[in-house]
Amino acid sequence: MNAVSCHCITCGDDGVPMRVLRIDDTRGLALCESGDGQHESVEIALVAPVVPGDTLLVHAGTALAHLDGAVA
Amino acid sequence: MKFVDEFRDAALGRVLAGEILGAVEPGRHLKIMEVCGGHTHAIYKYGIDDLLPTNVELVHGPGCPVCVIPMGRVDDGIAIAREPGVILTCFGDMMRVPGSNGTLLEAKAQGADVRMVYSPLDALRIAKAEPDREVVFFAIGFETTAPSTALTLKRAKAEGVANFSCFCNHVTIVPPLRALLDSPDLRLDGFIGPGHVSTVVGARPLEFIPADYGKPVVVSGFEPVDILQSVLMILRQLDEGRCEVENQYKRVVPYEGNLRALEVMSEVFALRPHFEWRGLGFISHSGLRLSDAYADLDAELRFAVPGVRVADPKACQCGEVLKGVIKPYECKVFGSACTPERPIGTCMVSSEGACAAYYNYGRFAREREVV
Numbered sequence: 321m322n323a324v325s326c327h328c329i330t331c332g333d334d335g336v337p338m339r340v341l342r343i344d345d346t347r348g349l350a351l352c353e354s355g356d357g358q359h360e361s362v363e364i365a366l367v368a369p370v371v372p373g374d375t376l377l378v379h380a381g382t383a384l385a386h387l388d389g390a391v392a
Numbered sequence: 393m394k395f396v397d398e399f400r401d402a403a404l405g406r407v408l409a410g411e412i413l414g415a416v417e418p419g420r421h422l423k424i425m426e427v428c429g430g431h432t433h434a435i436y437k438y439g440i441d442d443l444l445p446t447n448v449e450l451v452h453g454p455g456c457p458v459c460v461i462p463m464g465r466v467d468d469g470i471a472i473a474r475e476p477g478v479i480l481t482c483f484g485d486m487m488r489v490p491g492s493n494g495t496l497l498e499a500k501a502q503g504a505d506v507r508m509v510y511s512p513l514d515a516l517r518i519a520k521a522e523p524d525r526e527v528v529f530f531a532i533g534f535e536t537t538a539p540s541t542a543l544t545l546k547r548a549k550a551e552g553v554a555n556f557s558c559f560c561n562h563v564t565i566v567p568p569l570r571a572l573l574d575s576p577d578l579r580l581d582g583f584i585g586p587g588h589v590s591t592v593v594g595a596r597p598l599e600f601i602p603a604d605y606g607k608p609v610v611v612s613g614f615e616p617v618d619i620l621q622s623v624l625m626i627l628r629q630l631d632e633g634r635c636e637v638e639n640q641y642k643r644v645v646p647y648e649g650n651l652r653a654l655e656v657m658s659e660v661f662a663l664r665p666h667f668e669w670r671g672l673g674f675i676s677h678s679g680l681r682l683s684d685a686y687a688d689l690d691a692e693l694r695f696a697v698p699g700v701r702v703a704d705p706k707a708c709q710c711g712e713v714l715k716g717v718i719k720p721y722e723c724k725v726f727g728s729a730c731t732p733e734r735p736i737g738t739c740m741v742s743s744e745g746a747c748a749a750y751y752n753y754g755r756f757a758r759e760r761e762v763v
């Protein structure tokens with residue numbers, strides 16, 4: 321990554337919210353889209369079940385949590 | 393984007409800054425440590441530091457996984473990369489971390505096959521596409537990236553991908569926090585707790601901070617409104633004489649964590665007796681190795697790894713920055729010999745490193761403006 325980009329992919333703690341577009345049940349992966357339009361295959365084993373339209377917190381290609389709309 | 397934009401609301405941020413100003417006790421200097429590199433990055437990206445009263449000081453913690461990698465482990469990674477037939481895969485920032493004799497990027501320039509990946513799953517894909525090569529994933533990170541590595545190793549084992557292995561450098565957040573709290577160098581009044589680490593491990597493992605050390609903790613999100621609200625929650629705990637773990641980031645962090653992630657981590661990883669942290673030295677039970685059930689995928693057992701401890705460069709003060717003892721600009725080489733383009737220390741490599749955050753967002757000023 322370059323020195324001034326917003327996200328550190330190695331992160332300690334910089335997850336990316338992504339929206340689920342499509343699910344591949346046989347491989348346990350979901351095609352997701354980030355806020356800036358990037359598409360990525362995401363591992364969903366830790367947050368299943370997932371349906372298209374869900375928003376997930378993704379870290380290094382793995383969804384760690386549902387962003388379910390409960391706000392602080 | 394939903395869940396992001398509303399937490400970047402400037403008007404709400406100013407309201408919170410005003411409440412913070414009203415909540416802080418005049419004449420009392422407070423030091424609050426943000427544990428995560430992600431928080432450090434957000435604080436300087438959004439100028440949150442400048443919204444706080446001058447007697448509320450944010451101290452940057454050891455929560456950037458790139459920053460805490462000791463030079464010897466980089467050397468080990470380079471040694472693996474130079475093995476014949478090996479493709480070493482790693483996250484982008486790791487390629488620029490200096491070892492005692494150069495970086496992975498320089499090793500690549502000299503002929504080693506080092507490739508950047510965005511996730512361990514990408515590394516596994518390379519292994520499946522190139523079955524005649526040995527593909528090693530240089531795993532780093534706290535409990536946020538460890539589940540991703542664990543799931544990938546489970547996949548590799550299930551699919552019988554024999555040419556895939558993992559050079560494991562995963563670390564856990566609680567032992568270094570305890571080490572910092574035991575350090576006589578540092579006086580802290582509260583902690584902004586790690587948001588996404590807590591998504592995995594939950595907020596409960598942080599309860600030792602108020603229980604054993606009497607310091608408040610607020611687990612926080614990463615947007616500007618999140619961080620300002622967390623600072624306010626800490627100030628209110630101090631003002632009201634409370635001391636507990638609060639969760640500001642309830643929209644993401646369940647208090648008990650992600651039990652499935654913890655389960656897969658405990659299956660794939662085991663604690664090392666000791667692990668070296670840059671600047672912090674050896675900390676007991678702070679690093680992860682592959683468990684015995686996954687030993688056949690452990691790159692440290694598959695390849696000859698030097699395992700030599702290397703002292704940090706004398707000019708580099710990353711250790712003091714990681715412990716929050718000095719600010720990045722107080723380091724002798726900050727912005728001169730050490731820059732993001734040619735880093736000497738790890739804190740200048742990653743965008744989550746405190747030094748890089750100060751450098752990239754122009755925080756050369758020695759004094760903050762009075763609000």
